[in-house]
Amino acid sequence: MRILVWCLVAGVLLGASSTQSFAQVERDLQRIVSQRMQVQIDEVRALPYGGLYEMLVNGQTIAYTDAKGQVIIVGTMFDTATKQNLTERRQRELLSVDWKSLPLDRAIVYSKGNGSRRMAVFSDPDCPFCRKLESEIAGLNDITVYTFLYPIAELHPDAPRKANAVWCAKDPGRAWLDLMLLDRQPPPPEGGQACAAPLKEVAELARKFRITGTPGLIFESGVMVPGLINRVQIEQNLK
Structure with a gap:
């Protein structure tokens, strides 16, 4: 029973630490990429694909980068399982107006x-x-x-x-x-x-x-x- 409780607590702590580290990487990327590329980075968020991060550039363009901001990918991302255009879906979400x-x-x-x-x-x-x-x-x-x-x-x-x-x-x-x-x-x-x-x-x-x-x-x-x-x-x- 003690082992089970410890595993649960460790899992919660690990999840919190992971969330904090992702948030720090997102903040760092926003600063690094905007300085290096001389563009406005409005948002950064981690993606569940290959360690990639999604960026909203100049309020309109979706781009992708690695955790260190060494490369930037501008283009369309597809989910091969569903054949869904993930970039287009995200743009619709970001540009949607009530x-x-x-x-x-x-x-x-x-x-x-x-x-x-x-x-x-x-x-x-x-x-x-x-x-x-x-x-x-x-x-x-x-x-x-x-x-x-x-x-x-x-x-x-x-x-x-x-x-x-x-x-x-x-x-x-x-x-x-x-x-x-x-x-x-x-x-x-x-x-x-x-x-x-x-x-x-x-x-x-x-x-x-x-x-x-x-x-x-x-x-x-x-x-x-x-x-x-x-x-x-x-x-x-x-x-």
């Missing part, structure tokens, strides 16, 4: 058809990929689009002014489409009225959801897609 958590009152809105299918877009008025995305969305029907104005001033210095003008327009949704599809500049606020777009709030929201560039798409299902996708891909995510 639709109900979106402050939709901080977005401009436009609808087509019955508007039954919903998506949100983080967009910069001077981003060429964002304009291309709007041309792809233009071919869709029965959709409501919530656009969070996310001008990146470091790339497009005049984008914050345009974003503010769109937000303050009499019909922001129409002003946005006119700008993005027709390059028609929105008028200044009528009568010089005080008006300010919630640009700081949206920027904080983008950081929260790890959206580091534009466009960034969020579908009602919770799926988040960074970057430009075409009309067919949008349709697939709206289903």
